[in-house]
Amino acid sequence: MAESRAFSSGDDSSLGRLLQCPICLEQFRQPKSLPCLHSFCEECLGTYITQHLSGDTAAGKTFPCPVCRRETASHNPDVGKEMWAQQFPTNNHVKKLIDLQSTTGTRNPLCGPCQTTKNVQKKADVWCSATNTFFCDYCKSSFHDVVHKECHIVAVSEDSVTLAQKQPSHMVCDIHKERMDCFCEDHKFIGCNKCIITEHRQCDSVTTTKEYFDKQKSNSNLQSMDKSLVEAANSMDLMVKSFIDKGQDMQRCKQVELDSLIILRDRLNAYLDKRQIEINTRTEFILQNQKRLTCRNRDVIG
Incomplete structure (x- = not known):
């Protein structure tokens, strides 16, 4: 059981009752929330579970909520029943209230x-x-x-x-005096289990308020993720465009270099062709002169 703690002034106020464990009637210590949203001290809940699932009910896999009697299953029923209470989520909102109240x-x-x-x-x-x-x-x-x-x-x-x-x-439902923990998504209606059975049993989307609440939170997270993914995709598009532009610039530079090389090669070929013609002409001229001198010398000797 939770140790007795003195509440702040106004112990019987709404805040005091919000921070009070329904089992020990003392301020929460390590509050744990069941799927039905009722919270209890971890130690109180563990003691309640082990006492309820003993004797003839020792083989049971579920236990009723101490407040609303809704059957509740452990997240991992294979572990010892004394460990079941630890598996339920901690009610961090109640813990914050206790911290704020005490500090x-x-x-x-x-x-x-x-x-x-x-x-x-x-x-x-x-x-x-x-x-x-x-x-x-x-x-x-x-x-x-x-x-x-x-x-x-x-x-x-x-x-x-x-x-x-x-x-x-x-x-609490005004008609049936039962907890209103069911939600009809088709008609946006909150009611107790009897309201849903009698008036909304033909509806397609009926769930608990907690499940619908969790789905809304999940959708909000998905919207944030979608926005982040869109921003990331836009950044990737800009990067790809930048790479394409750089590739096109490199292609243009390559073409300019190739054109310069072709011009240089044409100039070099023209120069070599000119030198070849000059050498052939000079050689032909020398050969002709040599031939004339040879013929003249031959005539003089003869």
């Missing part, structure tokens, strides 16, 4: 989507208790409200992390 009570928390999708630290304006996430005004209108149109969010004050409770930690 700087006047510091405002940061928007979760801005940090996740943009790597930007932006002050949060509201808190969604259904998803345990802080939102700035922009992310609330463009991201949160797409999934939780009927969700009553909790405001974060300007001066301190003061959360004014407006409804329970999860949404």
Whole structure:
């Protein structure tokens, strides 16, 4: 069980209840979130699992959530049941609240989507208790409200992390009084399991609010990746164009050099042809003179 800790002033406030483990009723220590979004101390959850899956139920592979009784499976049921609680994700938002409460009570928390999708630290304006996430005004209108149109969010004050409770930690259906954790994508409707079965069982796209929320986050990341890939492709196109231009410049330089070489060769051939003619002419002239002198000497002797 978690050690008893004194809450800050206003222990029975909304913030105090948000930071309270439903099992030990004390402040969270290493909070772990189940798929149904309920959180518990890791130690409390581990003790609950081992106690529930003992005796006649020791061979069980699932356990009910202590709050909503939703059957939950371990990520790796082959390990010991005392290790199951460690496999569930840590509720980092609750940890941030605890850290802020125990250190700087006047510091405002940061928007979760801005940090996740943009790597930007932006002050949060509201808190969604259904998803345990802080939102700035922009992310609330463009991201949160797409999934939780009927969700009553909790405001974060300007001066301190003061959360004014407006409804329970999860949404409850007014008709069936059950948790509203199902989402119909066809009609953008949030309701409980009975609402979905009775009114939306013929719809094509029905999922849980958490799955739809995760898909929206994944789509946001994909959009960022698409933008990065487009920018990278544009850079590659510029590089290829630069290589082509340089290749064309080298081809033009090569042609200029070849043309210069051809001109030089033509000039050299013309010079050699001229010298050849001059040598042949002079040699012929000398031979003719020599022949005339020989004939003249022969006549004189005879």
